[in-house]
Amino acid sequence: MKLYYAPGTCALASHIALEEAGATYEGVKLDLRAGDQLKPDYLALNPKGRVPTLVTEHGVLTETPAILAFVAHSFPAAKLAPLDDAFAFARAQAFNSYLCATVHVAHAHKLRGRRWADEQTSLADMQRKVPQTMGACFEMIEGSMLEGPFVVGKAYTICDPYLFTLAQWLEADGVDPDRIPKVIDHRRRMAERPAVRKAIAEELAA
């Protein structure tokens, strides 16, 4: 398999999951500022021009929640999701859907506002609101979702690397960490895992 990623993006979640699974894969780093994601070869793989993209022996996968579910299904011995419990699996998928459709979207209004508006004043308005929207998202996670010690409770799942990845953005997005102690503790514990350290080291390497 090949994982196309860029440092600082949500692709880190898939990267960590592949490491946790013990998968054999090659990481391919894109430089988003150089526009690697818009080059013809990459668009042929992923016409959306985003990361992550996972190339498998069966074909190409995009979208973090789908890649995470695929890794969990493909490496059942790693026990990265409750594969034999339709409800528990759906709960994990619901958490990851919230991260992709609400939390990541709130964050994207800081630097990617041009996706949804054109005027400079609108972009500035969106940026000013990010601390509030990201704060509300993470307080929702803190209060109603993160069961502890892991997202779905005692078991580590594909929800954990995804939460950890978006929690990298908290301080830069102006969220007060003192209001979300469980999230911060989760992030601290996650950062100590060998799979997490390895994925981050690879992304930061030249």
Added chain:
Amino acid sequence: MKLYYAPGTCALASHIALEEAGATYEGVKLDLRAGDQLKPDYLALNPKGRVPTLVTEHGVLTETPAILAFVAHSFPAAKLAPLDDAFAFARAQAFNSYLCATVHVAHAHKLRGRRWADEQTSLADMQRKVPQTMGACFEMIEGSMLEGPFVVGKAYTICDPYLFTLAQWLEADGVDPDRIPKVIDHRRRMAERPAVRKAIAEELAA
């Protein structure tokens, strides 16, 4: 099971899937303008204050892609997803992730812009851009995703009611239907399915 929905929202996708599955469930209609989704009883079920919410014997589920996956897993005889093929299942999840995190979000900037900005000028700017962003999303679906006759090819899956649901919004969002003939044909065929007609009729009933 109980499905909490509101007419005109993405909850229609879950509603249709339950009908396709032959599930026994009760539909509960919320009036979003009256603020039903923010009342304490509902927030106790779904602290996010959104629809859909599916109450099952195992607990509460939110987020359309998760509810759809749960329905597919819970009613395997209905064959609403490729449950025995991890890659094919993930491809279906990737499509639904794109709908929830990109297409629905683009649409939401028309009437829900206050989620991400405060100034009237920003909200107007967002609204002006919706035909462009929704048009780009549906051209991506038309050109790269909708295999035909159904989303993933020959088999009807949980991708189809979700695409059909978001395609309800095309004309009001200013998208030129002539540019997306496959999507429009899919919508027309979907509208003829008994499960779709039944779900819509229930949502429109007093």
